[in-house]
Amino acid sequence: MNGVITAAFGRQYEVEVAVGDSIAAKSDQPARLQCYPRGKKSVFACGDEVEIVANGKDQGVITRLCERQNLLWRSDAFREKLIAANLTQIVIVTATEPDFSDLLISRCVAAAESQHIKVLIALNKADLTGLLPAARRRLETYSRLGYRVIELSARGGAGELRPFLAGERSIFVGQSGMGKSTLTNALIPEAQAATREISEALNSGKHTTTFARLYRLDGGWLIDSPGLQAFGLAHLKPDELLAGFVEFHDHLGKCRFRDCMHEAEPGCALRAAVESGAIDARRFEHFRLIREEIRAAKRAQQGW
Numbered sequence: 001m002n003g004v005i006t007a008a009f010g011r012q013y014e015v016e017v018a019v020g021d022s023i024a025a026k027s028d029q030p031a032r033l034q035c036y037p038r039g040k041k042s043v044f045a046c047g048d049e050v051e052i053v054a055n056g057k058d059q060g061v062i063t064r065l066c067e068r069q070n071l072l073w074r075s076d077a078f079r080e081k082l083i084a085a086n087l088t089q090i091v092i093v094t095a096t097e098p099d100f101s102d103l104l105i106s107r108c109v110a111a112a113e114s115q116h117i118k119v120l121i122a123l124n125k126a127d128l129t130g131l132l133p134a135a136r137r138r139l140e141t142y143s144r145l146g147y148r149v150i151e152l153s154a155r156g157g158a159g160e161l162r163p164f165l166a167g168e169r170s171i172f173v174g175q176s177g178m179g180k181s182t183l184t185n186a187l188i189p190e191a192q193a194a195t196r197e198i199s200e201a202l203n204s205g206k207h208t209t210t211f212a213r214l215y216r217l218d219g220g221w222l223i224d225s226p227g228l229q230a231f232g233l234a235h236l237k238p239d240e241l242l243a244g245f246v247e248f249h250d251h252l253g254k255c256r257f258r259d260c261m262h263e264a265e266p267g268c269a270l271r272a273a274v275e276s277g278a279i280d281a282r283r284f285e286h287f288r289l290i291r292e293e294i295r296a297a298k299r300a301q302q303g304w
Contacts (some may be wrong), residue, residue, distance in 0.1 A: 001017050001051065001052050001053070001054065001060075002017070002049065002050070002051055002052075002066075003017040003018070003033070003048060003049070003050055003051075003052055004016050004047065004048070004049055004050075004214070005044055005045065005046050005048045005050060005130060006032065006042065006046065006213065006215075006228050007046060007211060007212065007213045007214065007215070008045060008046050008082075008211055008212055009211050010039065010042075011036060011042045012034060012035070012036060013035045013036070013037075013062065014032050014033070014034060014035070015033050015034075015035045015050060015052055015060065015062070016030045016031070016032050016214075017030060017031045017032070017033060017208055018051070019136065020028055024111055025098045025128045025149065029262075031058075032058075033052065033054065033058055033059060034058060034059050034060075034108040034301075035049040035050075035052055035059065035060040035061060035062050036061060036062065036063075036098055037062045037122075038061055038062065038063060043065065043082070044062065044082070045071065045072075045073070045083060045084055045085045045212075046083075046084045046085070046212040046213070046223055046225075047084045047085040047086045047087065047169065047171075047214060047221075047223060048065060048068065048085045048086065049065075049066040049086065050062050050063075050064060050065055050066060051063050051064040051066065053234055064103075068085045068086055068087075069086045069087075070086065070087060070115035070116060070117055070227040071084075071085045071115060072084050072085070072087060072090065072111060072112070072115060072117065072171065072173075073111075073235070074111070074228075074231045074233065075232050075233070075234040075235045075297075076206055076230075076232040076234050076297055077234060077296070077297035077298075077300035078300070078301070079303055080235065081175070083212065083225060084171045084212060084219055084223050084225065085088035086169060086170050086188065087115075087117050087170065087171055087223075088117065088118060088168045088169045088170070088220075089117060089118045089119075089120055089164075089165075089168045089169065089170040089171075090108060090111075090112045090117050090118070090119055090120070090170070090171055091110050091120045091121075091122055091161075091164075091165075091170050091171065091172050091173070091180060091291045092105055092109070092119065092120070092121045092122070092173055092174055093122050093124055093172050093173065093174035093178040093180045093183065093202070093298050094121060094122065094123050094124065094139065094174060095123065095124040095125040095135075095177070096123070096124075096125045096126065096128040096131035096132055096134075096135045097125060097128060097194070098175075098177050099176070100135075100138075100175055100178065102138055102224065102286075103143070103191070103286050103289065104174075104175060104228065104230075104231055104281070105142065106245075106283060106286040106287075106290070107232075107286075107290065108173055108174075108228075108231060109142070109147070109244065110117050110233060110236070110241060110244030110245065110290065111231065111233060111236075111244070111248065112279065113243060113244040114236055114240045114243065114244055119147045119167075120147070120148050120149075120152075120164055120170075121139060121142055121143075121147055121148065121149045122149075122150055122151075122152060122183075123136070123139060123149060123150065123152070124152060124153065124154050124163055124178055124179040124182075124183065124221055125153060125179060126151040126152055126153050127153040127155070127156060129263070130231070136151075139204070141229055141280050141282070141283060143248055146246070148164070150164065153215075154179045154182040154183040154185075154186050157187075158183050158186040158187055161183065161187070162187060162218065165187070165217055165218060165219045165220065165222060166217075166218040166219055166220065167218065167219045168220045169183070169220050169221055170220065170222050170223070170224065171212075171222070171223040171225055172184065172219070172222070172225060173225055173228060174227065174228065175227055175228055175229060176226075176227025176228075176229070176257065177227065178227070178273055180225070180227070182222060183206055184215070184222065184224040187217060187222065188215045188217060188222070191215055191224070196236045200290060201234065211226065212224070212225045212226065230232060230292070232297070232299070233290055233293070233294060234293070234294050234297035236294060238294075241287070241291060241294065242287075245283065245286075245287050247278070247279050247280070247283065248270060248279065248287075251269040251270050251272075251278075251279070252269075252270075253269075254269035255267055255268050255269045255270070256268070262288075270284065273282075
């Protein structure tokens with residue numbers, strides 16, 4: 001049977017089997033089976049299309065991974081975490097409070113660009129008007145680059161977001177406490193995703209979602225994912241990282257030296273663009289931080 005992974009719990013997966021397959025034919029609703037992969041290695045993510053064989057009541061074995069359109073994942077020197085597959089859109093959820101990391105946004109954007117996934121930035125808790133101007137200023141850089149930024153309040157129903165999700169295969173990503181699960185509940189009341197109050201002492205949200213889950217929505221689907229405090233990109237090659245910063249594109253290949261590292265070399269086109277204001281200085285610093293992190297991960301992998 002063919003199915004889609006709708007939730008991932010370590011080596012256990014929930015797989016939705018389409019109506020018409022033998023196990024789902026008794027109902028007009030898709031069946032969901034608890035499935036395990038064959039062998040010790042698990043290479044599946046939420047949103048993956050797979051082939052399974054039923055081996056008991058509401059259980060099955062995943063026998064094959066179908067070809068992916070793309071894969072969103074994060075990695076450091078020694079570990080990798082598959083987040084979701086076959087996406088058309090990544091929705092980066094920020095909020096007026098608690099504080100959000102613009103470096104994390106740049107990481108998510110670079111990961112999305114490397115997999116040719118559209119980016120939408122959602123500024124939640126826009127009803128907190130006193131904090132809204134500062135949050136807007138921090139997101140202006142991304143709107144100037146052409147990324148869509150919308151404002152909404154999850155507790156007000158999130159109606160502003162719904163048209164952007166219709167027909168898309170989207171995932172919510174962002175730090176804990178940004179309101180991803182509250183947004184999911186507003187859009188899909190039956191989801192009943194757990195939410196908690198923000199920890200004021202830490203100025204950071206408590207983790208409320210511990211695994212990614214896929215929900216059908218308006219001709220597409222939506223994945224709610226666990227809160228992120230880190231998004232390593234150790235798997236990106238140098239050219240992929242450069243391509244992940246869209247404002248660099250017009251300046252690449254124009255440095256004096258072909259092997260320019262965009263550090264202190266004379267005639268560096270990227271650094272000249274930063275000095276002229278064509279490239280935002282903070283975004284360039286994000287690039288340098290991520291690049292050094294990738295280099296450090298490669299050194300660690302090689303043992304030096």
